[in-house]
Amino acid sequence: MEQKNDVVKVESTPPTGIQVVIREFRKDKLALFSFIGITLLIIAILIMSAFMNQDEILRIKLLERFTEPGVNGYILGADEAGRDMYGQLIIGAKNSILIAIAITLIANALGIALGIIMGYYGGFIDNLFMRIIDFLMTLPTLMIIIVLVTIIPKYGVFELILILSAFQWISTARLVRSKALSEGRRDYVSASKTMGTSDFAIMFKGILPNLSSLLIVELTLNFAGNVGIETGLSFLGFGLPPSTPSLGTLVSYATNPVVLSTKWWIWLPASLLILVLMLGINYVGQALRRAADAKQRLG
Amino acid sequence: MNTANDLLTIRNLTTSFRIKDTYHAAVDDVSLSLNKNEVLAIVGESGCGKSTLATTVVGLHNEVNTKVSGDIFYNNQNLAKLNEQQFNNLRGNDIGFIFQDPLSALNPLMRISEQIEEGLIYHTKFTKQQRSERVLELLNHVGIANPKRVARQFPHQLSGGMRQRVMIAIALSCKPAILIADEPTTALDVTIQAQILDLLKTLQTETEAGIILITHDLGVVAEMADRVVVMYAGEVVEEAPVKELFNNPKHPYTRSLLNSIPQTHSENERLEVIQGMVPSLINLPREGCRFSGRIPWIDASSHETKPQLHEIAPGHFVRCTCWKHFHFEGEEGGGTV
Numbered sequence: 001m002e003q004k005n006d007v008v009k010v011e012s013t014p015p016t017g018i019q020v021v022i023r024e025f026r027k028d029k030l031a032l033f034s035f036i037g038i039t040l041l042i043i044a045i046l047i048m049s050a051f052m053n054q055d056e057i058l059r060i061k062l063l064e065r066f067t068e069p070g071v072n073g074y075i076l077g078a079d080e081a082g083r084d085m086y087g088q089l090i091i092g093a094k095n096s097i098l099i100a101i102a103i104t105l106i107a108n109a110l111g112i113a114l115g116i117i118m119g120y121y122g123g124f125i126d127n128l129f130m131r132i133i134d135f136l137m138t139l140p141t142l143m144i145i146i147v148l149v150t151i152i153p154k155y156g157v158f159e160l161i162l163i164l165s166a167f168q169w170i171s172t173a174r175l176v177r178s179k180a181l182s183e184g185r186r187d188y189v190s191a192s193k194t195m196g197t198s199d200f201a202i203m204f205k206g207i208l209p210n211l212s213s214l215l216i217v218e219l220t221l222n223f224a225g226n227v228g229i230e231t232g233l234s235f236l237g238f239g240l241p242p243s244t245p246s247l248g249t250l251v252s253y254a255t256n257p258v259v260l261s262t263k264w265w266i267w268l269p270a271s272l273l274i275l276v277l278m279l280g281i282n283y284v285g286q287a288l289r290r291a292a293d294a295k296q297r298l299g
Numbered sequence: 300m301n302t303a304n305d306l307l308t309i310r311n312l313t314t315s316f317r318i319k320d321t322y323h324a325a326v327d328d329v330s331l332s333l334n335k336n337e338v339l340a341i342v343g344e345s346g347c348g349k350s351t352l353a354t355t356v357v358g359l360h361n362e363v364n365t366k367v368s369g370d371i372f373y374n375n376q377n378l379a380k381l382n383e384q385q386f387n388n389l390r391g392n393d394i395g396f397i398f399q400d401p402l403s404a405l406n407p408l409m410r411i412s413e414q415i416e417e418g419l420i421y422h423t424k425f426t427k428q429q430r431s432e433r434v435l436e437l438l439n440h441v442g443i444a445n446p447k448r449v450a451r452q453f454p455h456q457l458s459g460g461m462r463q464r465v466m467i468a469i470a471l472s473c474k475p476a477i478l479i480a481d482e483p484t485t486a487l488d489v490t491i492q493a494q495i496l497d498l499l500k501t502l503q504t505e506t507e508a509g510i511i512l513i514t515h516d517l518g519v520v521a522e523m524a525d526r527v528v529v530m531y532a533g534e535v536v537e538e539a540p541v542k543e544l545f546n547n548p549k550h551p552y553t554r555s556l557l558n559s560i561p562q563t564h565s566e567n568e569r570l571e572v573i574q575g576m577v578p579s580l581i582n583l584p585r586e587g588c589r590f591s592g593r594i595p596w597i598d599a600s601s602h603e604t605k606p607q608l609h610e611i612a613p614g615h616f617v618r619c620t621c622w623k624h625f626h627f628e629g630e631e632g633g634g635t636v
Contacts, residue, residue, distance in 0.1 A: 123363040187403040194357050194396035195418040195469065196387040209408040 024291035027298040031287030034280035041276070042097055049094040057087035058243070069265045077265040079253060089269050092245035097277075099161055099246070100226035106165040108219055111172025116203045116211075118173070119180025126177070133170050141167045149238045160240060164229060172218060179214055183207050213292035220288055224281035231274055247274050305372075306509040307333040307356070307477055312369035312379070314348075314355045316580065322366050323580040325351040327533035329369075333477065333509045338500075340512045340524035340541070342556070346577040348533040349513045350399075353481050355379075356511075357396050358386045373477070391418040395470030395508075397480040401462035405454035411438075411465055412450035418472045437468040442498060460491035464498070471502065478503070479511045484519060496523055517560055521545060526614075529553045532577060532589040535608065539615040549617045551597070551625040552590045558627065574628075588619040596628050597621055 025032040064082035067074045076085040118126045148163050149155060183189075184207060192202050227247075233239035234248020235255075242249060250270035254260045259267065290296040312329045315322035326348040333339050341349045354360060356371055356378065371378035373393065381389070390396075398404035405414060415434045419425055425433065431450075438446035441464040454462055463483065470478060480499065484492040500523060503510050512523055520527055520541065527544045529537040529552060537550040548554045555573045575593040578584065584592065588602040606619035 123361070187398055187400060188406040190354070190359050191396070191398055191404040191466075191469075192406065192417065193359060194390050194394070195472075196389070196391035196421045197417055198387055198421075199383070206406055206409075210406070212408075 020297070021288065021291045024287050024297060028283075028287045028290075031283045034283040035287075038277065038280040038284065041280075045090055045093045045097065049090050052087055052091060054087075054091055057084050057091065058245070059083070066263055076269055077263075079263075079266050080256075080259070085250075085266060085269065088245045088250060089273065092247050092250050092270065093273055095157070095240070095244060096227055096230055096247040099157060099230050100223055102161045103164045103168055103226045103230070104219060104223045106161065107168030108172050108215070108222060110165070111169035112176050112208070112211075112215065114169070115173040115176025116180045116207060118177040119182075120184040120199070120203050120207065122181065122184075126181075129173070130177075133174060136167075136170050145233065146236075146238045149233075155241065157240065157244060160230070160233075164226070164233075168222070168226070172222070175214070175218060176211060179211050180207055183210050217285055217289045217292055220281060220285035224278050224285065227274070227277055227281075305332045306335050306337075307511075308370075308372040309352075309356070310370045310372070312352070312355065312371060313367070314351050314360065315366045317364045317366070318581060323583070325533055325580055326355060329530075329533075329535055331528055331535065331538065333511055335476075335509055336503075336507045337525045338503060338510045338512055338523050340514060340520040340527045341530055342514060342517065342520055342527060343530035344515060344556075344573075344577050346579070347530045349515075349530055350481050352530070353396075353479050353511065353513055356479060357390055357394055358383075387421070391475070392422040392473045393476050395473075395475035395478045397463075397466050397470050397478065397483045399482040400486045401459065401466045402454060402486075404466060405462060407454055409453075410450070411452055411454070411457075415450075415465070415469050415472055418469065422473045433472070434468075437472055438465070440502075441465070441468045441471070442494075443468075459487050460494065463487060463491070463495050467495075467498065467502070471506070474506060474508075476508055477511070478508050479513070481513045482515070483512075484514070484516070492519075499523070517556065529556070532583055534589060534618065535616070536590065536618045537616065538608070539612075543612065543615050547612075547615075549611065549615070549622045550590075550619070551594050551622055554622075554625065554627075555594075588621055590619075591621065594621075594625065594628075597625060601625075 025035060061078075061082035064072065064074070064078045065080055067078040067082070069075065069077040069085075071077070074084055074086065076089060078084055079088070114129060118129050145163055145167065149160075152159055152163075180203075184203075189202055189206060192206050197206070230239060230246065231248035231251060234246050235252045237252065239248045240246045247270050251267055251274070254267035254271075290298060309332065310330050312326060313324050314326040315324045317323075329348075329352060331339070341352065343349050355367055358378065358381065360367065367379055369379060373389075376385075376389070378386070378389070405411075412431065412434045415437060416430050419430045419433060423430075434450055435446045438449055443449050443461060443464055449457065449461065449465075454465075457465065463486075467483075478499075483499065484495050487495060496519060499510065499512075502508075510523075512519070514520060524541045526540050527538070528535055529544075529550065531552045537544070537548070537553045539547075544553065545557070548557055552573075555571075559571045559573060561570055573593060574595075578589075578592070583589065587604055588606045591597070591599070591602050601621045601624035603619050603621075608616040608618050609620075610616050
């Protein structure tokens with residue numbers, strides 16, 4: 001009897017799910033390095049920012065104006081109001097990352113839900129929402145965001161997240177809809193129906209997991225894009241108010257020519273952090289995209 | 300509305316698909332009934348409306364592109380008039396459905412146990428513990444050697460025969476009164492086909508369920524069925540008990556089908572075929588005998604203008620009158636009744 005049990009254990013199965021991803025990252029050292037680096041960086045930023053006193057950092061100390069890095073305990077120097085750049089960088093990065101995560105989650109949750117409903121039901125519902133999406137896509141998004149930012153009276157982090165999410169779900173919905181359209185006509189969906197499964201359960205328990213490879217890639221690359229769009233808006237002056245530091249507001253100090261040419265420590269660290277974040281997330285996203293498609297896999 | 304022995308009664312069922320804004324009937328005015336403890340085979344070539352008939356019974360067609368008229372009576376309910384909610388209470392619980400290709404009919408990302416449990420969750424009040432016991436019991440029942448391991452696996456890890464067994468286990472999970480098997484053995488190789496058919500037969504005698512078996516394999520019909528309905532171009536052309544049909548086929552289409560089975564004892568010759576092919580839905584002749592185009596050597600006057608089903612022996616129905624004058628091409632014929 002005992003021998004029998006041992007024999008049963010031997011079986012070879014093709015790699016599934018997480019194994020494929022791990023193999024892909026093993027092959028692509030850059031993506032592996034990026035993944036570890038980005039994860040550590042984000043965790044470090046979140047932990048460090050938790051121990052920082054934001055009021056203390058943002059207090060204006062005119063005597064310390066434009067302190068150079070390394071002087072008086074200012075690791076990365078100080079800006080024109082004498083505020084510690086290092087502290088601002090950490091808190092700014094935390095804000096930017098959390099905002100990007102929030103936008104990604106809200107926009108994609110909405111986009112995925114709508115996309116699956118459109119793809120699964122087809123017909124009238126699909127047509128209706130597709131026309132709405134077509135219409136929304138023709139709108140100049142950036143201009144509308146800028147107008148909204150200016151006319152909303154009480155404007156802060158939460159409002160910014162909502163406004164940006166309102167335009168981000170569109171592309172996700174289109175993408176998910178096209179995949180759900182083909183997935184929803186597969187036999188297993190009919191089979192599930194013949195068991196009396198409700199449409200809702202079929203959509204979110206049957207079809208959704210089958211879109212997961214696509215969605216993981218989409219979420220990752222969207223996240224990188226959302227870090228970019230938040231910093232971009234803040235740089236233009238339509239993002240967060242100056243009282244809330246973010247990577248974008250820090251970079252926007254460079255709009256002052258004096259700062260740009262002579263006070264590099266004010267804008268360079270934030271710019272480099274943005275570059276590192278975006279590149280790293282993109283490398284990870286591309287590795288995930290390859291893992292999701294058997295034809296492109298390296299591992 | 301059902302007579303005493305009937306489990307399922309289909310009356311004047313027509314299922315039409317919309318193609319370029321006009322509706323074309325894929326199943327045209329079909330009436331049939333399924334008795335308790337009976338295997339009813341529906342045979343015909345590809346495109347004859349067999350699968351459409353089956354999927355209509357379980358309400359798988361969406362209302363946007365499909366129009367269904369007629370009645371399907373089960374248990375004093377008219378399935379053709381149910382809404383989605385009412386249908387969901389019935390599907391899985393009273394009617395089980397076995398698909399042709401078990402690989403595509405199983406969700407690739409759900410474990411076998413989860414897929415079998417699905418129906419139990421919706422139709423029973425079993426606890427989690429009871430459900431997993433029932434899953435193992437079902438897998439054991441359909442002849443899977445190591446149910447505990449298989450329950451944890453994904454569909455791609457199983458062989459074709461095992462997948463079809465799992466499909467059957469799913470269909471049987473809530474002990475349905477009717478089992479509809481849509482070409483259950485087509486995707487399997489011959490040895491596995493025999494096993495699956497044996498399994499279906501055993502399960503049917505145990506559960507006393509009525510089975511609608513859809514197939515184009517007449518060997519399967521001879522082995523499994525009690526009664527046979529032959530469909531051609533969306534219509535029932537002949538209906539008879541299985542022995543009667545094989546010993547005494549009447550309709551030209553049935554005879555041609557039987558004639559095209561390869562004979563093992565005659566060593567010579569080419570395989571017999573039926574000329575032409577099933578007309579597509581759009582080009583289907585709606586007037587007169589639909590099979591006439593494929594037997595052009597038969598005189599047009601032998602067909603009825605509006606072919607009806609005639610009962611020529613108890614329980615034996617044949618459509619049109621052309622069977623009285625039918626002979627195979629090249630044979631002497633006519634008048635042999």
